[in-house]
Amino acid sequence: MAKAKAPVLTPRADDFPRWYQDVLQKAQLAENGPVRGTMVIRPYGYAIWERMQAEEDARIKACGAENAYFPLFIPESYLQREAEHVEGFSPELAVVTIAGGKELDEPVVVRPTSETVIGEFMAKWIQSYRDLPLLLNQWANVVRWELRPRLFLRTSEFLWQEGHTAHATREDARAYTIRILRDVYEDFMVNVLALPVVPGLKTARERFAGASNTFTCEAMMGDGKALQMGTSHELGQNFARVFGIEFLDEGGTQQTAWTTSWGSTTRMVGALVMAHGDDDGLRVPPRLAPIQVVVLAVRDEGDVVDRCRALTDELTAAGVRAQLDAHTDVSMGRRATDWELKGVPVRLEVGPRDLAEGVATLVRRIVIGDEDRKTAVPLVGVAEAVVAELDRQQRGLLDAATAMREERTADVTTLDAARDAAADGWARVPWDAVGVDGEAELAQAGVTVRCLVRADGSLPDTVDDPDLVAVVARAY
RNA sequence: CGGGAUGUAGCGCAGUUUGGUUAGCGCGCAGCGUUCGGGACGCUGAGGUCCCGGGUUCAAAUCCCGGCAUCCCGACCA
Secondary structure, three states: OOOOOOOOOOOOOOOHHHHHHHHHHHOOOEEEOOOOOOEEEOHHHHHHHHHHHHHHHHHHHHOOOEEOOOOOEEEHHHHHOOHHHHHHHHHHOEEEEEEOOEEEEEEEEEOOOOHHHHHHHHHHHOOEHHHOOEEEEEEEEEEOOOOOOEOOOEOOEEEEEEEEEEEOOHHHHHHHHHHHHHHHHHHHHHHOOOOOOEEEEOOHHHOOOOOOEEEEEEEEOOOOOEEEEEEEEEOOOHHHHHHOOEEEOOOOOEEEOEEEEEEEEOHHHHHHHHHHOEOOEOOOOOOOOOOOEEEEEOOOOOOHHHHHHHHHHHHHHOOOOEEEEOOOOOOHHHHHHHHHHOOOOEEEEEOHHHHHHOEEEEEEOOOOOOOOOEEEEEOOOHHHHHHHHHHHHHHHHHHHHHHHHHHOEEEOOOHHHHHHHOOOOEEEEEHHHOHHHHHHHHHHOOOEEEEEEOOOOOOOOOOOOOOOEEEEEOEO
8 A cells, every 4th residue: 555655844843934935836836937936837727816906806896996918118218207106116126128129218217116107097087086096906916036036035027016096185095005905915815715814004214115004914924033014104295186086076176086005915815825724735725725625536436426426526516626636547646646736725635445435535634723623514515514624724824823822922011022023023111112223123033013003903093193002023 | 148956757856985686766647446514545558769979898767077957045127
């Protein structure tokens, strides 16, 4: 009989990033492309991204935004209109200077983000207060020539959605910024990704180039470091002024609009790996999983394969994303391990022995507490059992991630204590004890203020609110 | 750009110190057979610009000079 060998992965060791790369490749998610920092997303990795897109897109539409598409190339002069924006992005732009075999009169940049092009069009499309709010979103690729790339977490080219909206008042713009943060990002990350993110406000140091306020959702990875999962920016009138986004109000007065922008990226695939992965590879929360259940025919004997196919159809009819694995020419152990590396939540193993007993062997990828990894479930009513199991795993994963984060987050009162706590986790420390100078000091030790929150966890209005709490950590 | 390391088969590496037969190992891949309820085994086979250029030598993956590339740590960052 074939003897199993566990994948050699060590997510808790110092070589966490190395483990991360191993999982990406062994689970067939992604690998490095031919140009420094570019990534190749393999089909299963892309399937995960498509699921993220579907879930987020539905939430974005529920907030009233519509999808549109804008150009990949942006005239350099557009970027230069907003001083802080161009200063923030210049170092990492990819610029096209030759096209059609000729030197261009004005270089075009490959979009690092689209505030500027979209601003240009908003100015054309908005005339009246009746045109507001204008709520746009685009799914696109962007390019930022980062100094040090890492697959999914920070690549030269990445995929994302970027939302851009224009509003008649500051209050409306702000409310929408927060609505996106809460109803799209936080809701998706907590309820689908099973990641208990902390929504908060970025400090001036960490703010988006050109924004007046930047909100974020921060998550803790399996090694205690933080990762920014998505951001929502109040842009004030900074872009509206320079692009001429103006409208006539009810009184016939010319007004300047208030804009927002917000984005989330393929980085979330990396977050999934680093936050939920374990020694055996990925663990994908059931609501996200492209394949929730794999029905594995143990061997091609009797009517095993036919029964498996029928079982797969039954699960599909019950609304489960199920897939049949009838590759009986590949050894059992190999297939079992492959599906585990991909993090498929439930595997139903069906062989002659199971059928003789009228059961399937249910193997769970996300084990809660000290429960058994394998259970025999009756074939009659198997779909209901599977649906219940998927729900349990979804909840179990979120509970475990929440418990881990709480355990590794320290409440402290001084800058030094915060720096120490950030060595292997997060710290909550009064913002008054840190301040702008303390923030710079922390940066020397590789520690950053991830976000500011109120004592009760709610969102601050500005960085100058009294009694704010800073969440500090090392970050990817 | 600063500090450290590495370039040898698709991937991971040994061999380089002390130059010497036909450049080797593991994984993967192909064929055949035995297997197959947790990454099977045997046999056979395919696969090489030893990063590039120059030099030394009877002889260079190995020594010398120059160049290039990649990775890790920092600065940057969704």
